Amino acid sequence: MSKINIAIDGFSSCGKSTLAKQLAQHIGYVYVDSGAMYRAVTLFAMRNDFFTKMDLNEAQLIASLAQVEVRLAYDSKTQSQITFLNNENVEEEIRKMPVSQRVSQVAVVKEVRERLVFLQQQMALDRGVVMDGRDIGTVVMPDAELKIFMTASPEVRAKRRLDELEAKGDKVSFDEVIENLKHRDHIDQTRAESPLTQADDARVLDNSKITREEQLKLVKSWISLFPS
Ligand code: CDP
Secondary structure, eight states, rough: OOOEEEEEETTTTTTTTHHHHHHHHHHOOOOEEEHHHHHHHHHHHHTTTOOOOTEEEEEHHHHGGGGGEEEEEEHHHHHHHHEEEEEEEEETTTGSSHHHHHHHHHTTTHHHHHHHHHHHHHHHHSSEEEESSSSIIIIOOOOEEEEEEEEEHHHHHHHHHHHHHHHHTTTEEEEEEHHHHHHHHHHHHOOSSSSSOOOOOOEEEEESSOHHHHHHHHHHHHHTTTOO
16 A cells, blocks of 8 residues: 555543554554654753743744754664654653643744654655644645644643553542643644644544444545555
8 A cells, every 4th residue: 555644633631642652553654752852852942941930031042953963763672752852762751741741832833843754754754653732734745645634622631641640659639630731722723824724624532422343433434445
């Protein structure tokens, strides 16, 4: 079967990465987690003190962007993606709350987006890519054959994210998690640069009430509509 590109967009924590990983494994595609790249740049900004409490000094970040190298690699042992920031494995650190609380501010910066979108487009050139994010079907891969826009209720999303963080030993409250999701969704939808919107040709997938297996079956049935 000739390979296609699959774009998955949607709100925070609605299961985009779960679906993208499932799909990539089942059909032998490459999974690209675009959010991890924004998270890595955020960690870079935090470590270089470009944030004063929650305020980002955008000019400082833009001036230092040339020093940021973000790379995604696949660890076949754990069958998971690893994110590298200037050759350091930052996969664990970028998933924690301090980064989650700041990442949407970094993602509004035009120069950051231009740089990361370029890298993401390079990764998709050979097709056979499942990429998830906010602007994948609209900006990064507008020519993706299959576009999926995912949604789920805020409570379901917050519960899933809380379980994920607790499993890693992070002590956070439900309220803290739901506030963070709502805050990020708001910034992501209202920013001037590539806001989160549903592409006209996207299929909507609300997974509030369906299992992982059911969602995989549904999406595989969509994929089977493409000529092989
Ligand atoms: O996993 P979750 O859905 O919570 O977030 P993520 O995919 O790791 O993305 C983190 C943040 O990066 C989002 O809240 C967006 O602000 C930003 N992002 C973006 O602007 N564009 C993308 N293509 C991916 C992420």
